[in-house]
Amino acid sequence: MSDAVPAADPQAMAVAVEGASKTFNPGRANEVKALEDIDLDIGQGDFVTLIGPSGCGKSTLLRLIAALIDTTEGSVLVNGKPADAARLDRDYSMVFQRAGLFDWRNVSRNIELPLELMGWKAADRRRRSAEMLDLVKLGEFARHHPAELSGGMQQRVAIARAMSFHPKLLLMDEPFGALDEMTREHMQNELLRIWSETRITVVFVTHSIPEAVFLSTKVVVMSPRPGRIAAVIENDLGERNEATRDDPAFFANVTAVRNALRGGH
Amino acid sequence: MNAAKALQRSWLPPVVAAVVLFGGWEALLAVIRPDGFVLPPPSKIGGAVVQNFDAIVTATGVTGFIIVTGLLAGVAVGAAFALLVTAFRAADETLTPLAVAINAVPIIALAPIFNAWFGILSPRSNQAVVVVLVFFPVFVNTARGLTQVEPSQIELMESYGAGKWRIMREVRIPNAMPFFFTALKLATSLAVIAAIVAEYFGGRQDALGNLITNSAGLTRYDDAWAAVLAGSLVGIGLYALAVLIERLVMPWYFVARRSA
Numbered sequence: 183m184s185d186a187v188p189a190a191d192p193q194a195m196a197v198a199v200e201g202a203s204k205t206f207n208p209g210r211a212n213e214v215k216a217l218e219d220i221d222l223d224i225g226q227g228d229f230v231t232l233i234g235p236s237g238c239g240k241s242t243l244l245r246l247i248a249a250l251i252d253t254t255e256g257s258v259l260v261n262g263k264p265a266d267a268a269r270l271d272r273d274y275s276m277v278f279q280r281a282g283l284f285d286w287r288n289v290s291r292n293i294e295l296p297l298e299l300m301g302w303k304a305a306d307r308r309r310r311s312a313e314m315l316d317l318v319k320l321g322e323f324a325r326h327h328p329a330e331l332s333g334g335m336q337q338r339v340a341i342a343r344a345m346s347f348h349p350k351l352l353l354m355d356e357p358f359g360a361l362d363e364m365t366r367e368h369m370q371n372e373l374l375r376i377w378s379e380t381r382i383t384v385v386f387v388t389h390s391i392p393e394a395v396f397l398s399t400k401v402v403v404m405s406p407r408p409g410r411i412a413a414v415i416e417n418d419l420g421e422r423n424e425a426t427r428d429d430p431a432f433f434a435n436v437t438a439v440r441n442a443l444r445g446g447h
Numbered sequence: 448m449n450a451a452k453a454l455q456r457s458w459l460p461p462v463v464a465a466v467v468l469f470g471g472w473e474a475l476l477a478v479i480r481p482d483g484f485v486l487p488p489p490s491k492i493g494g495a496v497v498q499n500f501d502a503i504v505t506a507t508g509v510t511g512f513i514i515v516t517g518l519l520a521g522v523a524v525g526a527a528f529a530l531l532v533t534a535f536r537a538a539d540e541t542l543t544p545l546a547v548a549i550n551a552v553p554i555i556a557l558a559p560i561f562n563a564w565f566g567i568l569s570p571r572s573n574q575a576v577v578v579v580l581v582f583f584p585v586f587v588n589t590a591r592g593l594t595q596v597e598p599s600q601i602e603l604m605e606s607y608g609a610g611k612w613r614i615m616r617e618v619r620i621p622n623a624m625p626f627f628f629t630a631l632k633l634a635t636s637l638a639v640i641a642a643i644v645a646e647y648f649g650g651r652q653d654a655l656g657n658l659i660t661n662s663a664g665l666t667r668y669d670d671a672w673a674a675v676l677a678g679s680l681v682g683i684g685l686y687a688l689a690v691l692i693e694r695l696v697m698p699w700y701f702v703a704r705r706s707a
Contacts, residue, residue, distance in 0.1 A: 245602075248602075248606055250602055250605055250606065269605075269606065269608055270608045272607065272608060274606070275606065275607075276602065276603060276606045278599040278602070278603065279599075280597065280599055282597055282599045282600045282603055284600070284617075284618070284621065285621075285699050285700070285702075285703045286621040286624075286697065286699045286700075287699075288699075295607075295617070296607045299604075299607050299608070299609055299613065300607075327699060327702040327703060327706070328703075329702060329703035329704075329705075329706040330702065330706045353606075
């Protein structure tokens with residue numbers, strides 16, 4: 183029963199943002215125009231990063247797609263549905279910079295949380311949680327408490343939790359931003375492995391240029407005040423592995439993204 | 448760490464501290480020999496306990512009942528206020544100023560007035576003082592725990608389509624538990640103080656507060672100290688009970704603290 187992926191138009195774009203803008207506190211003294219006139223299409227199975235300086239609205243754009251906040255103008259469709267309908271249908275899942283695990287649940291029960299909210303039976307939850315722990319290679323930590331895990335392991339549990347109900351779309355807000363460089367590269371490799379095994383669509387917010395280029399099929403470069411899309415850079419590096427980080431094509435695209443970021447000022 | 452060792456770790460230091468305190472007290476008084484009304488040695492207080500055992504047990508029962516019932520009611524009202532204030536903006540705007548206003552009143556000073564309301568010999572007025580005094584720290588701490596939740600944990604729950612009450616149950620209430628128990632532990636000693644001081648002004652004549660004032664009035668300071676000792680034991684017992692419940696209700700908190 184519960185293995186069924188939410189029904190969606192397979193032809194629809196994973197994400198279709200059209201003419202979207204977002205103004206916080208409209209009409210008041212502290213009015214902020216966070217996003218202006220955003221158009222963005224993300225295809226099924228794409229790995230798209232949103233990159234830009236602080237205040238460019240990349241996290242705001244991610245929250246518009248998640249329907250955690252409303253657009254001021256324009257529309258956001260997720261799998262062909264209005265974003266809020268997609269949220270209630272659990273079409274997507276989120277991962278934040280802080281793992282945000284609940285201390286009062288052990289690792290396995292943290293992963294089961296969305297399944298509990300969806301009314302799954304305990305045995306099904308248990309089985310799926312074990313599968314997810316294998317996916318993130320933390321099988322032996324099911325009974326541990328979050329506080330007993332390192333930062334990188336906690337973030338892997340957060341990813342397992344996000345993937346637990348097989349959402350079609352993964353929204354990630356600087357998920358590796360708080361990790362040290364070695365752990366971060368390891369997590370990038372793991373995420374790419376999970377992405378290629380599951381073919382899930384990923385929208386990934388970062389302010390690291392190498393991270394954006396290493397991970398994604400498409401880099402969306404944003405500029406601040408108000409947040410706009412400055413450039414969209416196709417980033418076809420093929421199958422990625424550790425050697426990709428030393429590949430001339432990788433460096434060429436790092437330079438392209440850097441130039442686009444500079445041009446945005 | 449095995450259980451026996453843990454028990455040894457948690458019980459041994461206070462026992463040692465008690466032996467040092469009472470032994471030192473006894474020894475010091477044996478040397479400087481002050482008048483009995485200044486400070487009797489522990490041995491004389493112990494003698495007074497034995498001599499007045501029945502009266503002290505009765506008084507401890509009477510006052511203990513006031514302390515426990517007042518504590519339970521105050522904690523329940525404080526926690527309920529905290530939940531309402533967190534769940535409803537309207538409740539926040541009306542109940543929070545009310546709670547702050549109640550707290551600003553010197554509550555012990557109300558004891559004689561409560562006596563007029565409930566009758567000078569009624570334990571109700573003493574209970575009322577305990578309830579009002581206990582309520583505020585429980586309310587403030589619990590409300591803080593319910594609201595000081597990591598924002599991304601709320602966003603996470605919303606992203607799963609969870610509503611306000613589900614977020615309350617899964618995130619806010621567990622998050623508030625350590626805050627609640629901090630307040631509860633504080634409230635146990637507040638309740639003891641409130642009940643005994645309230646009894647100085649009225650209530651049943653066979654309660655600890657009256658035993659203390661009457662004994663002191665008759666210059667029987669050993670008896671007064673014996674009654675103070677009984678009140679302390681009630682306070683210590685309630686505190687220990689609160690610690691025990693805390694351990695049973697949220698074992699996860701101690702895992703998190705140990706690993707931090």
